[in-house]
Amino acid sequence: MSCLSTCSRRRFVMRGGAAALAVIGAPALAQSAPTRIRYQLDWRFEAGTAAHVLALRKGYFAEEGLDVSLNVGAGAAATVTRLASGNFDMGTGDLSSLAEFAGNNGTSPALAVMALYETTPAAVISLKKSAIARPADLKGKVLAAPANDGARRIFPLFANANGLDAQSDVKWMSVEPAIRETLLARGQVDAITGYVASGFVSLQRLGVSPDDISMMRFADFGVPLYGNAVLASKPFLQEKPAAVAAYLRALTRGYRDAAADRAGAVAALKAHEPLVDEKIEALRLDVILDQEIGTPKVRKAGIGGIDAARYQRGIDALAAALAFKSVPQASALIDMRHLPAASARRIFPS
Known part of the structure; x- marks a missing residue:
């Protein structure tokens, strides 16, 4: 995904100030000089990044002794x-x-x-007039997506699980993220791949009725993969594990706030990025919280956990579908030691 032109001017925005370090009762990490964290978002300032923005603007990062800069992204894969x-x-x-x-x-x-x-938000998105209701209907169709689109990257897994040949049964058009949904709305392609919230809301923004949108979620068609996660670089994790834990505590508070006060979360986005369309981001936040993040498991056990055995099954399937040079071990790619307590990770109101 690429950023709006204004994003380059906002590449690094608002750092958590050190003033909050004097707050009585702040965590032990906040007693020393603030730790700088250069955070790479997966996309621009919109509903999907609201929890990070809330943690920044409400001072949660500063209370944890962190000096955070949020950098707009070009996609979770990037x-x-x-x-x-x-x-x-x-x-x-x-x-x-x-x-x-x-x-x-x-x-x-x-x-x-x-x-x-907890499950991948990837989907094939089409208009109902195209009569694409099941994977077999994609044969001979033209799909559009950026080359580094996360959903496009794992499309071979979706194809393998549903009897499609990812190379010959569909044709791909590589496009910029900004025009993906536009091409679909205009009927210039048959379908697109992307994340549920982004595609669903972007099409509505273009005047497409929700009743005219058809989605095949990868997770509903034999692709039991995890989606996005917070990643920490190995050197940073080794040198400053307490800062990683502090970021996760603050971020979890941001998610809890977003789930409890959605209008407030959208207002914070608008204050942070004036170009935000509040109506659109309110729709997007609802989809993200209710359909992408708020699975039954997360509502019960809390956000954040990664089961190594389940992740390994996904890795094995990916390695076969994408012809990895070697098959990595899930246990070597995750570190769950820095998560907040399970009770703190229950972000949805009971």
Whole structure:
């Protein structure tokens, strides 16, 4: 995904100030000089990044003794390579892309420290007039997506699970993220791949009725993968594990606030990024919280956990579908020691 033109001017925005360090009762980490964290978001400032923005603007990062800069992103898959560059300490990245990097490079630049999407939000999105209701209906169709789109990257897994040939049964058009939904709305392509919330809301913004949108969620068609997670670069995790734990505590508070006061979360986004369309982001936040993050498991057990055995099954399937050079071990790609307590991770009101 690419950013709006204004994002380049807002590449690094608002750091948590050190003033809050004097707050009585702040965690022990806040008693020393603030720790800088360069955080790579997966996308621009919209509903999907609201929890980070809330943690920043409400001072949660500062209370934890952190000096955080939030950098707009180009997609969850791109975060992995950006962490590999050494220019960022933590970021929101796709767990499948993390496994792919490790499988093709023999190592990973980061470890997953907190799952954000317990199931992948990837989907094939079409208009109902195209009569694409099941995977077999995609044969001979033209799909559009950016080359580094996370859903497009794992499409071969969706194809394998549903009797499709990912190479010959569909045709791909590589496009910029900004025009993906536009091409679909205009009927210039048959379908697109993307994340549920982004596609669903972007099409409505273009005037497409929700009743005219058809979605095949990968998770409903034999693709039991995790989605995005908070990643921490290996050097940063080794040198400053307390800061990683502090970031996760603050972020979890941001998610809890977003779930409890959705209008407030959208208002915070608007204050942070004036170009935000509040009506659109309210719709997007509802989809993210209710359909992407708020699975029955997360509502019961809390956000964040990654089961190594389940992740390994996904990695094995990805390695076969995408022809990894080697099959990485899930246990070598995750570190769950820095999560907040389970009770603190129950972000949805009971």
